[in-house]
Amino acid sequence: MQAPSFGGVKIPSGNGQTIRLSRGASLADFGDKVEVNPASLVQVLLHLGEMVTATQSLPDETLQLLGDELKYNVEVVSPEDEDRELLESFSIEFGEDAGTDEDLRPRPPVVTVMGHVDHGKTKLLDTIRSSNVVGGEAGGITQHIGAYQVGTEVDGEDRKITFIDTPGHEAFTAMRARGAQATDIAVLVVAADDGVKPQTAEAIDHAKAAEVPIVVAINKIDVEGADPQRVRAQLTEYGVVAEEFGGDVQCVEISALRGENLNSLLEAVVLTSDAALDLRANPEMEAQGLAIEAYLDRGRGSMATVLVQRGTLNVGDSIVCGDAYGRVRAMLDEHGTNVKSAEPSRPVQVLGLTNVPSAGDSFLVVKDDRVARQIAQQREARERFAQQSRSTRRVTIDTWKDALAEGERNELLLIVKGDMSGSVEALEESLSKIDVGGEEVDIRVIGRGVGAITQNDINLAASAGAIIVGFNVRPEGKNSELADRMGVDIRYYSVIYQAIDEIEAAVKGLLKPIYxxxxxxxxxxxxxxxxxxxxxxxxxxxxxxxxxxxxxxxxxxxxxxxxxxxxxxxxxxxxxxxxxxxxxxxxxxxxxxxxxxxxxxxxxxxxxxxxxx
CATH class of the missing domain: 2.40.30.10 (Translation factors)
Structure with a gap:
């Protein structure tokens, strides 16, 4: 078969051959796979009306277009598949307990506290662990995730329970959903005087989707108008049937403010765990788990709260978490005390990572620092290429509507920076879900990170035409002046809902005179x-x-x-x-x-x- 010609350049036909490319691959990557000079592929795309460079990251559609023209079946590998293949290349099995049934040992249940805003979730955890989270939160809303392990006595036996504190407002749907997926049991907090609310139903949906048992804590039984029986009846409408009504869901009436019946709640969690779940893990294998939260600490660097799901994490282990890696220099428990090892279901803060991982990233222990670095660098490169492939031209929030009207833009690009990775994830999820009233318009987050706004953030925003959203962070050094010179629009917020409301109002052209x-x-x-x-x-x-x-x-x-x-x-x-x-x-x-x-x-x-x- 004669090779097709593009502007005098002849390229052999692929004859239906399948080639696998990473998301955000360039023409140079394509050329390596098919043994063709990338300059020839540039001419092919020029012939097809696409002007790109040989090293530019390309979206999936462009790679597919080029493959169709050259008779290749292009398969763009998803990040999940690529990551699994990467780990397999290092002979690492992730997400499974190694060994036989005899190697498995009982582990404490991991519990997520869920429910409607202001129904007392944070106060409940405050009372259980005798600390105060509410005081440091903007607007009185839980904006960060924490994990804590507490002890209780059931039938004369000491038992432990791990709590993951997820925020309660609807803007944090992604964080709450991730919390349910990481846990074994959901504690649903419902105010006795307020009953089932929309976010209560949302929490029930998340728990059912994650297929985790539910224990209901009917809170505020000491306030005027409290009616626990009405709450039980309302829950029945959502498929949560209390034991008193012939169901299998334990409902415990508590007062988080006064600390009433909390031991009964903990006992109900343990009994539900014993009855519905077989919670076992192998503590002898190399540790694997999940990053619950991460942030930068002055003087100590990256601080990641991780939940060990299998194996035992020890000080000195080489770990990789997302695109961060390092050797565990120290581990702290929920009280700030140094610990040397963490067994399954144990949450600890880890010091020693090179950078801040994202909330929800999986972590695993590898044999040495070299392997950890290789895995992290390949993950980081893959994410960078994927982001570059999504980058487009530049704009500011004040001129975006004009550019849209002129047909120059059909999307608003954002870079989200925050003080905690959980907040960044929740803000990104909420902004990307804003309904802008038309399929031809899109809001897309092309970059995110934890810490001060850096020169790299401003350069990316300038080149891609993105707006930077800063949540409890500011530009470092002279970067504020750099942003002014480069025309980059930076928006600062301390409460997440102000950011959502303003961006939504801006893209809809509904902004009224403001301060x-x-x-x-x-x-x-x-x-x-x-x-x-x-x-x-x-x-x-x-x-x-x-x-x-x-x-x-x-x-x-x-x-x-x-x-x-x-x-x-x-x-x-x-x-x-x-x-x-x-x-x-x-x-x-x-x-x-x-x-x-x-x-x-x-x-x-x-x-x-x-x-x-």
Whole structure:
């Protein structure tokens, strides 16, 4: 058969031959598979109306188009299949217990607490583990995931239960769903005075989809209007039938605020686990499991909360988690105590990873650092190529509607950065699900990460035409000025629903006149002075703009917003009160917040009304 010719370039026909390519592969990759010069493939695509370079990552459709033209059957390998093949190349079996039945040992149940917002999930876990999570959360909503192991006594025997705390608001559907998939039993918290709500039904759906047993905690039995029997009747409508009504679901009436009947709830979890599940794992194999949460810690680097699902994780093990790898330098339990090993169902914080993995990433122990590095680097390269293949031209949120009207754009690209990987995942999931009212328009997240907004984020946004959404993070160093020069639009938020509402309003063209944040000045803290009856005063030098008394302020530490909604209560130059201090001058600043440290940045701003088109 004669080779087809494209502009004088002859390329042999594939005759239906199948070739496998990674998602985001380039023409160079295609050429390697079919032993053809990539420059020839560039001409083929040019003939087909596609102008690309030999090293550019291509979307699946372009690879399929090229394959059809050259009579090749192109099979784009999914990330999951590619990852499985990668592990098989290192003779690693992931997701299965090695050994025989005799090697399996009983393990504690892993429990997810689910339910409607403000029904008392966080308070329940607070009471169980005697700590307070609510105080540090914006808007009083649980925005991060944690895991904790508690002990109880059932029939004279000490038993352990692992709790995974998933957020309760509908915006965190993805996080809650992942929590259900990682767990054995779902504890459904329902307020006795409020009954079954939409998110309660949503939690039931997640638990049933994950095929996990449900234990119902009917909370707030001590408040006025509490009616536990009504709750049991409502749950019946959703297929959750209490034992009192002839079903197999245990319902326990509790008061998380007063700590009433919590032992009965824990006992119900253990009994349900014993009756419905055969929870066993092999503690002798190399550890495998799941990353529940991860973030960057000042001084200690990447901190990943992992749940060991099989095997035993030991200090000194070489592990790979997503595209992060490293040797376990230390492990901490829920109380911050160092532990040397973690058996199945044990959640621990791991120190020693090279970077921050994503919440939900699987981890596994490998034989040495070299293997861990190879697996992580191949995963990272695959993800980078896939992201590049999705990149397109640039835009800002203010001009996006105009570009759409002119036919220049049919999608809004976003880069999401946050202080915790769980928040990033939830925000990404929520933004991608915004209904923009037409099939011809799409919202797509092309990049995400944990930590301060970096130069790489800004470069990607500039080249791809993306908008950066910062959740509790700020640009590091001079990157804010770089973003201004490159025309990159950065949006800052501290509550996830504000981000969702504003992006949705922007793409629908429904934004009303709003208040815009205008930065006034920033100051670097050089010294901290303790003043009796006043608190800590930050001895600072103004690095940019002007610091004014009685303006709003925020405290930033290594690019992360430590405290929001502060106020410049006092401003002094030496011993004299000052109304304002300009760039380059030193001053003492009091913001009514005592946890100020040398090296922190105080950023002042004001809200100005700005009408939007």
């Amino acid at each position: 815009e944040e205008v930065q006034l000045g920033s100051a670097e803290i050089r010294e901290v002075f303790k003043v009796p009856r006043v608190g800590n005063i930050a001895g600072s030098i103004v690095r940019g703009g002007t610091i004014r008394r009685n303006t709003k302020a925020r405290l930033i530490r290594e690019g992360i917003v430590v405290s929001e909604n502060l106020n410049v209560d006092s401003l002094r130059r030496f011993k004299d009160d000052a109304t304002e201090v300009r760039e380059g001058f030193e001053c003492g600043i009091g913001v009514g917040y005592n946890d100020v440290r040398i090296g922190d940045t105080i950023e002042t701003y004001e809200m100005r009304e700005k009408p939007r088109d």
